[in-house]
Amino acid sequence: MKHTVIIGNGISGVTTARYLRKKSDEQITIISGETDHFFSRTALMYIYMGHMKFEHTKPYEDGFWKKNRLDLVRDWVVDVDFDQRVIRLQSGKEMTYDRLVLALGSKPNKFGWPGQDLPGVQGLYSFQDLETLEANTHAWNATKGQGVKRAVIVGGGLIGVEMAEMLLSRDMAVTFLVRENRFWGNVLGTQEGEMIARHMVKHHVDLRLQTELKEILADEQGRACAVITGSGERIDCSVVGLTAGVSPNIDLVRNTQLNIDRGILVDPFLETNIKGVYALGDCAQFVEPPPGRRPIEQVWYTGKMMGKALAETLSGNPTRYAPGPWFNSAKFFDIEYQTYGEVPADPRPGEKHFWWVHEKGEIGVRVVFEENGFKFLGINTFGIRMRHNVMDRWLREERSVHHVLQHLKDAHFDPEFYRTYEEHILAAFNAGHGTQLQAEKKNWKRILNLKA
Numbered sequence: 001m002k003h004t005v006i007i008g009n010g011i012s013g014v015t016t017a018r019y020l021r022k023k024s025d026e027q028i029t030i031i032s033g034e035t036d037h038f039f040s041r042t043a044l045m046y047i048y049m050g051h052m053k054f055e056h057t058k059p060y061e062d063g064f065w066k067k068n069r070l071d072l073v074r075d076w077v078v079d080v081d082f083d084q085r086v087i088r089l090q091s092g093k094e095m096t097y098d099r100l101v102l103a104l105g106s107k108p109n110k111f112g113w114p115g116q117d118l119p120g121v122q123g124l125y126s127f128q129d130l131e132t133l134e135a136n137t138h139a140w141n142a143t144k145g146q147g148v149k150r151a152v153i154v155g156g157g158l159i160g161v162e163m164a165e166m167l168l169s170r171d172m173a174v175t176f177l178v179r180e181n182r183f184w185g186n187v188l189g190t191q192e193g194e195m196i197a198r199h200m201v202k203h204h205v206d207l208r209l210q211t212e213l214k215e216i217l218a219d220e221q222g223r224a225c226a227v228i229t230g231s232g233e234r235i236d237c238s239v240v241g242l243t244a245g246v247s248p249n250i251d252l253v254r255n256t257q258l259n260i261d262r263g264i265l266v267d268p269f270l271e272t273n274i275k276g277v278y279a280l281g282d283c284a285q286f287v288e289p290p291p292g293r294r295p296i297e298q299v300w301y302t303g304k305m306m307g308k309a310l311a312e313t314l315s316g317n318p319t320r321y322a323p324g325p326w327f328n329s330a331k332f333f334d335i336e337y338q339t340y341g342e343v344p345a346d347p348r349p350g351e352k353h354f355w356w357v358h359e360k361g362e363i364g365v366r367v368v369f370e371e372n373g374f375k376f377l378g379i380n381t382f383g384i385r386m387r388h389n390v391m392d393r394w395l396r397e398e399r400s401v402h403h404v405l406q407h408l409k410d411a412h413f414d415p416e417f418y419r420t421y422e423e424h425i426l427a428a429f430n431a432g433h434g435t436q437l438q439a440e441k442k443n444w445k446r447i448l449n450l451k452a
Contacts, residue, residue: 002026004314005087005097007077007252011300012281013103014038015307016314017070023315028069029097033076033090035127037062042300044130045162049169082257082274099276099314102253102264103307104283106246106298109155115216120224121240124163133163136239137170149173150237152227154213155244156183158330161196163241164205165333175206175235177213177227189345191355192380195364196332203333216240246298248283261285263296268320270310278314280306290322292342299328325395326378327388335362340391341378343368351377354401356428358383358421365425369401376404384421385413405429 004020006013009032017028043057065072076090080100087095108123110116122132137151151167153160156178164174180186182193183200200207212230219225226236248263259265259273263285270278281303282296289295305323312319329338343366347353352371357364363383369376376399379391390411394404408422 002098003096004028004099004101005095006030006101006103007080007087008032008101008103008105008281009034009038009072010041010103010105010281010303011038012303012307013101015304016101016103016280016310018068019308019311020314021068021070023311027071029071029073029095031073031075031077031087031089031095033074036072036074037065039127041125044124044127045166048130048133048166077252080253080256082277085276100278101310101314102272102277102279102283103281103303104249104252104264104279106282107249107251108159108242109245109247110242111244113213113216115218115224116242118216118218118224118240119222120238121216121242123242123246124159125246133166133239137167137172150175150235151239151241152177152235152237153241153243154227155242156180156185157187157243157245158184159246160241160243161200161330161332163243164200165203167239167241168204172239173206174204175208175237176200177211177229178207178209179212181210183207183209185345187345188380189353189355189366191357192364192366192382195357195361195382196335199333199335199362246282248285248296248298250283269313269318270306270321271313278310280310286321290320292326293323294326297323301328325392327392335382336385338381338384338386339378340386340388341368341376341395343378343380352433354429354432356421356425358424363421365421367401367405367429374400374402376401379404386411387413401429 004026006017006029009030013030017030021028037058038060039054039057040059043052046052047054047057077087078090079088085097087097106125108125115121120136122136123129124133150173152175153163154177160176164176167174182188182190183197185193188196197207197209213227214230215228216224217226217228224240225238226234227240228234250260250264253264254260257274263283264272264279265287266272266279266284267287270280270284272279282298285296302323306321309319309321325341327340331337350371352369354367355364365384366380368378376394405426408425409420412420412422
């Protein structure tokens with residue numbers, strides 16, 4: 001009987017195991033030192049904020065794994081011998097495999113800042129990070145004014161916003177250092193970045209744009225006590241959150257015969273250069289990415305899609321990872337964010353960007369389309385929910401921006417009685433692109449007439 005071993009019990013590894021079990025009776029083992037059972041990593045913030053308990057984040061009852069003959073091993077892998085197909089564990093035990101799946105996840109980025117490894121300095125990715133944050137903030141007592149009084153967060157992305165909201169929920173002051181001139185400047189356009197920045201300030205975040213971390217200082221006990229910014233300013237704190245993105249967690253296989261770059265290099269079927277060894281999820285890097293996708297995709301849903309594709313391949317039905325148009329969603333405090341297709345922070349040659357914002361300043365839409373031809377390329381929405389299946393279809397069908405805006409109500413996903421904005425968005429677009437739209441309408445009529 002074949003033995004497939006999966007290192008990592010996150011969404012990509014567990015999805016592989018679940019779907020492979022549906023198609024095979026082989027032995028399947030999942031190894032992880034993080035937790036006993038699979039949990040929803042995206043819910044870590046809600047555990048900290050008291051909205052959920054850890055057991056609420058586990059999609060399956062604890063007996064699910066035994067019932068489905070999925071062997072769980074709670075241990076850390078310290079070495080993999082690819083020649084002998086042997087895995088060595090921290091406990092001293094060894095395990096052999098026929099096929100190996102590396103679902104190693106990510107780790108928070110560090111850029112060599114002095115003091116970055118001090119106690120009180122941490123990222124937010126794993127369950128251990130959550131436990132560390134609990135320990136680092138446990139001493140805070142608002143009544144007595146003791147313990148942690150301020151946290152400094154470094155890096156302007158999604159994890160940083162989550163950490164800020166978590167700490168603020170416990171009445172801690174938060175200073176947020178962002179080196180760009182707008183929030184999440186490598187992803188969001190100027191208007192969106194400014195919108196989110198205003199919203200964060202509204203929620204009492206001390207946001208410092210164009211401010212870099214230079215050094216983290218230690219107190220007499222060796223714990224973080226302050227940061228020094230690039231301008232020389234000292235900011236006293238007891239917790240420093242490093243949230244300047246994540247990178248593939250590949251230290252385990254870095255000095256092996258596996259081909260690696262930023263991540264573990266894989267082909268379209270998620271196989272590495274070593275036959276029978278696969279990588280997926282946050283740690284995988286595609287040599288040839290699927291059309292319109294990135295070489296490394298560190299998102300919850302992409303891990304799940306990779307797991308489904310790999311399970312098919314392992315069960316004898318070779319299946320490429322083919323996720324279709326890019327999409328993602330998140331939340332910045334009270335503002336829900338969705339993105340579909342290609343929406344660069346700044347316009348690229350040959351494309352146009354249209355931005356609409358509600359007068360209250362916390363609801364907005366950015367639409368990207370071709371300057372010649374008006375093909376719809378992508379959309380960002382803030383405070384407006386869109387149906388994934390509709391947006392995905394429009395992108396696959398290469399619809400025009402005019403079609404998308406005319407039928408935007410068909411994609412609207414907000415609950416009944418919520419206010420809608422489609423007419424306002426279309427009117428604003430017509431006001432700025434009316435001549436272009438008339439020309440496009442005539443062109444589409446001509447094409448339809450030719451087809452008829």
